[in-house]
Amino acid sequence: MKIAVIGAGHVGGTLARRWSALGHEVVLGLRDPASAKSQAQAAELGLAATDRAAAAQGAEIVLLATPGGVPAIDAARACELKPGQILADATNPLNANLDGLEHPGGLSGAQQLARALPGVRVVKAFNTVGFGIMAQPVREGRRSVLFVSGDDQPAVEAVSKLAAETGFVPVPLGGLPASRMQEEHAVLWIHLAVKTGLGVDFLFSLCRGAA
Numbered sequence: 348m349k350i351a352v353i354g355a356g357h358v359g360g361t362l363a364r365r366w367s368a369l370g371h372e373v374v375l376g377l378r379d380p381a382s383a384k385s386q387a388q389a390a391e392l393g394l395a396a397t398d399r400a401a402a403a404q405g406a407e408i409v410l411l412a413t414p415g416g417v418p419a420i421d422a423a424r425a426c427e428l429k430p431g432q433i434l435a436d437a438t439n440p441l442n443a444n445l446d447g448l449e450h451p452g453g454l455s456g457a458q459q460l461a462r463a464l465p466g467v468r469v470v471k472a473f474n475t476v477g478f479g480i481m482a483q484p485v486r487e488g489r490r491s492v493l494f495v496s497g498d499d500q501p502a503v504e505a506v507s508k509l510a511a512e513t514g515f516v517p518v519p520l521g522g523l524p525a526s527r528m529q530e531e532h533a534v535l536w537i538h539l540a541v542k543t544g545l546g547v548d549f550l551f552s553l554c555r556g557a558a
């Protein structure tokens with residue numbers, strides 16, 4: 348599958364490496380692909396870097412991994428996505444203290460993206476765990492959950508399938524309004540990692556059983 352990864356930082360770089368290793372055709376879409384930094388990132392990952400529109404062209408899934416809020420909307424617009432394309436939104440519109448979210452009008456970052464990009468199938472995913480867990484979502488034999496939401500069921504299924512391939516247990520939450528909870532969950536994750544001293548090497552796993 349062709350996957351465009353927009354942003355080659357901690358999240359974009361980690362998932363690009365992982366998906367490439369799984370055999371997907373991964374292209375990096377960067378805001379300044381010719382810069383020395385971008386070229387070094389691409390070389391380190393062994394991938395091609397291009398501008399965001401070229402990367403997104405024909406991609407079955409476009410992962411957005413930039414800072415959240417306005418930069419995310421600007422970056423997504425720069426992808427020039429066609430109606431029907433799937434945008435997997437890993438961003439969190441965090442406030443400056445990283446202890447809350449910017450949700451103008453009560454809309455999550457993912458809902459703002461959907462509003463800004465009519466016809467694009469926005470799926471919220473890959474935003475609720477640290478990038479170290481994305482590299483290998485298993486600890487002590489337990490797989491991390493990955494919450495997924497979106498208004499288009501086939502798109503949610505496509506992203507969930509990719510999440511499962513990546514090693515997660517995908518947990519669909521329903522329509523895109525649930526992305527507000529995913530973004531709040533990311534704040535909880537950061538709180539645990541940074542404020543309580545738990546560190547970044549932990550995951551949430553789902554235990555179910557017959558009653």
Ligand SMILES: NC(=O)c1ccc[n+]([C@@H]2O[C@H](COP(=O)([O-])OP(=O)(O)OC[C@H]3O[C@@H](n4cnc5c(N)ncnc54)[C@H](OP(=O)(O)O)[C@@H]3O)[C@@H](O)[C@H]2O)c1
Pocket residue numbers: 353354355356357358359377378379384412413414415418419421422437438439440441473474475476477478479
């Ligand atoms: N870090 C985590 O563990 C984690 C986990 C889950 C979700 N997230 C979310 O994922 C997103 C990316 O996080 P990250 O840790 O990967 O960040 P990061 O390491 O800082 O990487 C951010 C990427 O976005 C690009 N970028 C920076 N400012 C931009 C702008 N104004 N417009 C467009 N692109 C811009 C950067 O490119 P340049 O090289 O051009 O600056 C870089 O490729 C954030 O929204 C974050 O909340 C992070």
